[in-house]
């Protein structure tokens with residue numbers, strides 16, 4: 001059993017100029033637009049087709065409830081001007097074991113400028129240092145070169161490949177499993 005320091009209110013995190021904050025209802029337009037992207041549909045578990053109602057739930061009751069129930073921690077990543085550029089957080093948690101998975105997407109127009117490296121590092125540091133998780137995982141499809149590079153850039157260790165562990169759109173996916181542990 002692992003004791004976690006899980007605050008009652010979701011915090012805001014700084015990440016080298018980016019801010020990770022709780023989702024707000026006014027973010028629904030940005031999430032709806034980003035999640036029309038074919039790469040997000042291909043590599044993540046967000047619903048596809050992605051409807052307006054999915055976005056409204058995600059930026060409201062789904063994320064609020066997940067925080068309260070300690071099942072996930074979803075953060076909006078915003079630029080200094082307030083533009084939503086991504087979604088990062090702990091998407092699958094086993095608090096009793098002290099283990100969580102980092103999940104993410106970056107909006108198509110904000111890619112290839114370091115958003116994922118900054119935001120994923122911030123979430124990982126918060127989970128391991130502040131909350132007290134012992135282990136944080138990233139599971140990326142073997143063919144998802146961008147996500148795998150993000151895991152490598154922020155110091156995760158490749159442990160192997162989970163065969164047919166992901167349900168892609170019409171195909172099974174082999175998932176590369178990466179981890180960082182608190183003592184790394």
Ligand SMILES: CC(C)(COP(=O)(O)OP(=O)(O)OC[C@H]1O[C@@H](n2cnc3c(N)ncnc32)[C@H](O)[C@@H]1OP(=O)(O)O)[C@@H](O)C(=O)NCCC(=O)NCCS
Pocket residue numbers: 039040043044104105106107110111112113114115116117118139140141144145146147149150153
């Ligand atoms: C994968 C993803 C999160 C990367 O976000 P990003 O903000 O563009 O990534 P960064 O700018 O921080 O780049 C990090 C590294 O990955 C590399 N990279 C990014 N996208 C890449 C791609 N499509 N192919 C190969 N390398 C890529 C960058 O060049 C950089 O490596 P470098 O420092 O050696 O040059 C983004 O493309 C995305 O949202 N994809 C769809 C959703 C997804 O795959 N989520 C993860 C599911 S496990």
